[in-house]
Amino acid sequence: MEILARELLRHQHLYHVLARPEISDAEYDRLLDELLRLEKRFPQLASPNSPSRRVGSDLDNAFPERPHTVPVLSLDKLYQPEAVAQWLRKTATACGGAVGFAVEEKIDGASIVLYYDRGELQYALTRGNGLVGNDVSDNVRTVAQVPLRITEPAALAVRGEIYITRRDFERYNAGLPEKYANPRNLAAGTLRNLKSALAARVPLNIFAYEGFFAAGGRDHMEVLARLRDLGFRVNPRLGFFSADGERRRRARALFPEIADGPLEDVEKYLRLQAEGRRALPYDVDGLVLKVTDLDLRQELGYTAHHPRWAMAYKYESPQAASRLLDVQVQVGRNGRVTPVALLEPVALSGSTVTRATLHNQDYIDMLELGIGDQVSISKRGDVIPAVEEVLEKSEQQPAIFKLPGRCPFCRTPLVREGAHHFCRNEECPERRRRALAYFCAREQMDIETLGERTIALLYEKGWVRCIPDIYEFDYGRLQGEEGYKERKIARIRESVEASKSRPFARVLAALGFEGVAGAVVAALIDHGYDDIDKISETAAREGWEEFAAVEGVGEATARLLVEHFRKPRNLETIARLRRAGLRFRAESASRPRLDDSFAGQLWVITGSLERFTPRSLAAEEIRRRGGRVAESVTGRTTHLLAGATPGSKLAKAEKLGVEIVSEDEFLARLGEH
Ligand SMILES: [Zn+2]
Known part of the structure; x- marks a missing residue:
């Protein structure tokens, strides 16, 4: 097992870091399968840094906090190349002139610190607050470019940036239900993925840029070369600037591809890098300049916030x-x-x-x-x-903000579901107040005189605690409250009264039942649920499948509908609102039913119709005759009403053998009515 593990790690490094594989993928898989077989048989002998850990696990990750051995400080920033060049000259003078500066790309990813001991990766921490980070080891172990074992026996901390290329970001993000805004967020989000098996699917990369060795090496360039030789991926796009030709020669000997020159060349180098950054496969938000001599770093020391021996040159000032x-x-x-x-x-x-x-x-x-x-x-x-x-x-x-354990308004313990936390207390005053405000808002019942402030007052007084109270409260009692004179009260009464004539669709959405908003409401009404009683009856017999059969209503929403319309509290709300005179039937439902000549038929309408504009007028005629109308052609469709320039629905209907009906034929079928 040990020999296999070592061999596999060597091949992973050859493939993922050096891009110089020595064996075929099939041979590699054979070795890995052999190791997996042995690890399954002798799990007690499997190493935490086995190459099999690259594939991750389905167990939930915990991210315990751990202290950093060396605090991770942020860098001072400048936005103009001339200002950076000036800082460089000043720092060189402070060091007595004999100094070299490394210039490294500032990759826009997620910072990580890798801790090794006795040649093994012990754990990996996020930056956190700089003093304490989160242990994300299991996810980091899935990053193929991170060495799990190294030939350095002493303790070693390595800082690096984990990132994803723009191309991989586009490809991977496209398949995610919740999209990340940019490659950096995806990289940082992946490090915190609850399941390392999922993290393993994201093609993450790493560049190592700082190493803290227990002994030896007093120069940053030597440290970088040592990291590279230990198997870390060091960004080859590196600059080195010094007045001292001998230092430059030594840097070139370590990194033959390095861009080097005297200090005067730095400004030009910064500009060239800034111009060329769009051509890079990954996002870079600037460059970092560092004094390379580690003893000089110690002499220069730190301000209250930043090291004095380093400076970030940021390409763009942040938006704000x-x-x-x-x-x-x-x-x-x-x-x-x-x-x-x-x-x-x-x-x-x-x-x-x-x-x-x-x-x-x-x-x-x-x-x-x-x-x-x-x-x-x-x-x-x-x-x-x-x-x-x-x-x-x-x-x-320095702490990272944590949501409180309890609802700040009702003190009920919050429950986590998916990515969000919830207060599940239906009596929560904040939830009640929000429900009232939602009901009255312009998009719903549009009771403009009941704004947030009036609602808050009515709620606090205990006068309006739930939606039906809006219609049952005697607003005359507001008299005497600051700012509520007779005229204002009259206006409130008027707009509450006017809201009673809002159409059924708006009333249903305004109730604010979870999942029952605009598009779902429209779909329900379009498919015959144009009367609250029809919805309640279906819910009462737990007919969620009937709701789910409606185009535009998914299974989850269908189950919610059953739940909402079986709750006694909701049924009571509806009964009280009905008594108050709100509309609980759609207009179309109040048109008289003519006959049953279309009963049992499921129609789909396509193309433009001459005599029915909008097309919903034709749909209404079908419903008035006992038929139903759907949006798309399926196996259950019985008729297709095809107007001029029909779309793909016609082809699909023909394929399924659905009866195609022209507008003239349709008119004829409507009969004498
Ligand atoms: Zn609450």
Whole structure:
């Protein structure tokens, strides 16, 4: 097993790092199968760094916190090549002139620190707050370019950047149900994947850029060469600048492809790299310049925040930089918890941003975001601002923000489902208030006089605690409350009264049942569920399959519908609203049923019709005669009404042997009515 493991790791390195395989894939698979067979038989002998660990596991990962042996500090940043060149000259002078600078690409990925001892990878930590990171070892072990074993017996810490190429990102992201915004987020998200078997599917890469050896080597270039010789992937796109020709010769001897020159050449090099960065297969957000002499590094030391011996040259100033002041925990009407970033106000594409969404705990963990951190903000699709990245960790409160264990409004313990946390207490005052606000909002019942403030007042007073209360409360009692004069109260009464004439579709959506919104409501009504009683009756006999048969209603929503319309509380809400005079039948349902001449028929309509515009008028005629109408042609379709320029539905209907009916023929079938 030991010999096989060593041999397989050697071949992985040849293939994934050096791109110089010595054996065929089939031969490799044969060796791996043999090892897997032995590990299955003798699991107690399997090494935690076995090459079989590359494929990951289906067990849930835990990401315990561990301290870094050397704190991971952030770098000082400059945005202009001339300013960087000036920093370089100043630093060289401070070192007495005899100094060399390495220039490395700043890859836009996720930072990682790998800890080795006795030649084995012990664990891998995220950057975290710089002092403490999360142990993501099992996921990192699946990255084929990360050496699991090395020929260095002493303790060694290696810093690197895990990234995905733009091409792999496009390809992999396309298949994900929830898309990542950019390659960096995908790389960082993968390191926190709960199952390492899933992480193993993401084609991640690593570049190592810093090594902390127990002994020997007082120069960064030697450290990089040593890492490379131990099997780490070191970025070959490397620059070295020094006034000292002898130092440059030594750097060239270690890295024959290095770009080197005197200090005066640095500015030109920075500009060339910035111009050429789009041609690289991965995202680079800048360059890092480092003093290479490790003793000089110690002499130069650190400011309160950064090493004095290194500088980041960032290609673009962030879209907007701000500071995270606090995180507001919002609870929606269905109990879903959303963390919202409260930011120091910052101008961004024409508006002032003070809040940004943080989605959920996973997103916060991926950013390793804590209160007080400097962050960069972007506007996606120019609508909702998002926190993109932590630019610098706060010194004061270095922790990563965690959602509270309990709902901040009702103290019920939060439950996690999928990526989100939920307050499951239906009596939660915040959920109730949100449900009322949703019901009254412009998109739903449009009761404009019941804005957030009035609802909050009515709720606090205990006057309006649930939706039917809106129609049963005597608004005259508002008299005497600050800001509620007779005229205002009259206007509230009027708009509440006016809302009673909103169509059924809007009433149904306004109830705010989870999963029952615009498109689902429209689909239900279109397919004959145009009366609340029809929905309740189907739910009462647990007919979720009938709901699921409706085009546009999935199984999950169908089951939710049954659940919603069996709950006594919801049925009582509907009964009270009905008594108040709200509409619980669609207009089409109130048109009289004519006859049963289309009973048992399932129609699909395609093409444009001369006498029925919109086409829904034709659909209505079918329904008035007991027929049903669907959106797409399936095995259950009985008739296709084909107008002018029919689409692909016609071909499909012909293939399935569905009866094709022209508009004239249709008119004839409608008969005397
Ligand atoms: Zn709650």
